[in-house]
Amino acid sequence: MEFYIQQTLNALQVGSVYALIALGYTMVYGILTMINFAHGDIFMVSTYIAFFFSTMLLGALAGLNPILAFVATLLVAMFGTALLAVIIERLAYKPLRTAPRISAVITALGVGLFLENFMVAFKPVGPAPRFLPALIPAINYNIGGVTVSTIQIVIILVSALVMILLDVIVRRTMVGMAMRAISWDKFIVPLMGVPVDRIISLTFALGASIAAVGGTLYGMAYTIDPYMGIRIGWWAFISAVVGGIGNIRGAMIGGFILGFVEIFTPVFLPSTYRDFVAFSLLLVLLIFRPTGILGRPMAQKV
């Protein structure tokens, strides 16, 4: 029993990060029907922003309240990553908005490769893996045979909080309403006076800052390196597709499904089968529900 509880906790930790990144894929798709394949690498950059800021912060102000340091790092990473995403959108995607959609997708792949290789070549980053400085002391608690760490709790709780917050923004605010409206019909809505460019930039900024939350949390538990965005990006992308790309709640559900697949496949099958099961799940799901679990049927081609 403890074994399954332990694995469930592991799955929630992994799934939270996937869900946070999947949201970025899904929001951009929802508004532009474009898959931003650079998103995994934007996530990678966010971990480096968190890394440099927290190193600087702890270097300058040793003995800072850990919660304060964590929140400051989180906010700086969110802001920096949002800025990066907006710049990418303006420079790389906006000129292609009327071009065939495939051009934008290929551009996104190119931006991703650029970010990876820029970080490898950029001297202060380089290809070596690193740990974020310990913002929150990692303490392991043993509760009835199940080990829970402070970092695990922070990851799960902060992710949940961010997801609830996003859901509120999208469903209850004017900005959220504008986003949903543009994703509904991007030709009529601008005629109603909705500033499309600004809303699109905001969507990118929001998606990237959520990825930055994921990045900061991820950096506290794992090592970071310039190529980390590839694998996580793919798993998060599958999460978004499984949940129904374009649907925000779907991305959250998809993230947790993929987290559970990743953790529980090695429990019941040899661990070698893990990726096979994850990708088969995607295939089977797409055969029976081409638009994902919560996706609405669409008449247009992607």
Add this chain to the structure above:
Amino acid sequence: MKRLSILALVVLLLGIFLSACQPAGPTTIKIGLNAELTGSIPVVGESCRNAAELAVKEINDAGGLEVGGQKYMIELLVEDNEDKAESAAAATQKLVTANVLAMIGPNASRNAIPSSVVAESSKMVMISPWSTNPKTTIVEETGAPKQFVFRAAFIDDFQGVVAAKFAMEQLQTAKPAVLYDVASEYNKGIAEVYKKTLEDNGITVVAFETYTTGDKDFSSQLTNIKNAEADSLFLPNYYSEVPLQVQQARKVGFTGGILGSDSWGNLELISLCGADCEGLFFTTHYASDIATPKAQAFIKAYEAAYGKTPDDVAALTYDSFGMLFQAIQAAGKIDRQAVRDAVASITLYEGVTGNMQFKGTGDPVKSAVILQIKDGKFTYFATANP
């Protein structure tokens, strides 16, 4: 027509200019280096390049390498294989076309194996400093040794046995577990030898878990390992991944001994892992703290040049160059086939990493050492002879 003649002129001038840039005549020997400069194990590539540059500099500072009565300067052509199998093979191809006399590298078996196929079919000598997977020097279809591929490291058929014996004798393991990267030749090869050796000795491996390169979360596999009540864990994985694995193993409550292989031998491991790796053991090629006079000279020169202790990759790269230089001198001419014959006829090479005996194949017979991580340093613990 006019435009065509201008073009012809430009091409001609460019040709003259380019040929003027080339060093005149064959007074240099080009040697290729195929290293993991970027990718997931960049420190391996860096050590390899450092040692290569040191070895070449030593020869050039002494006036060059004397071959058949003439002095030749050594020119090193460095290619990054990005730690990817396909890039490694492409880099090898590029070096073949660049007319290098021989190639040193790649280091990781997952890159060395595809490269060795290219080197073998191009009839160019390749010496891998660090690849320990048996497949590197063997023709896959026939099982016969490759003619042009050599290495400076021992092979995993030996290392896996050393690790397994250590687990049995020193760690007294009764329920061993393994976690390894199934997508990487080296990790997979040694994990299988380790498992087989234990099973031949009547010990069942209770958990044989895998992951794929680039994974960062091992909590599921490690929870399985803990659930199987394993008392020892073998992690034959690269230094960049091991710290996460050790930390996550401790986090899920695994308390048994942890053992590694030569892919651990990089100080980056300690700086990433910190106190969590204290006291752990791994098998490797050489121990810098019990060095022979020849090794001490190398360590001193390396420290003077780069400000750090050379790791096993650096030492093995240096030995690879030593072997190659000796062979080129013995060959007496600048010819790939002659150099191959000369490398193949080396029966004993006294290197920085100990004595290497060659018995008709590209694989040296040499002893392994077991190091312990102690006070943030790699410390000599024991020697295992073949």
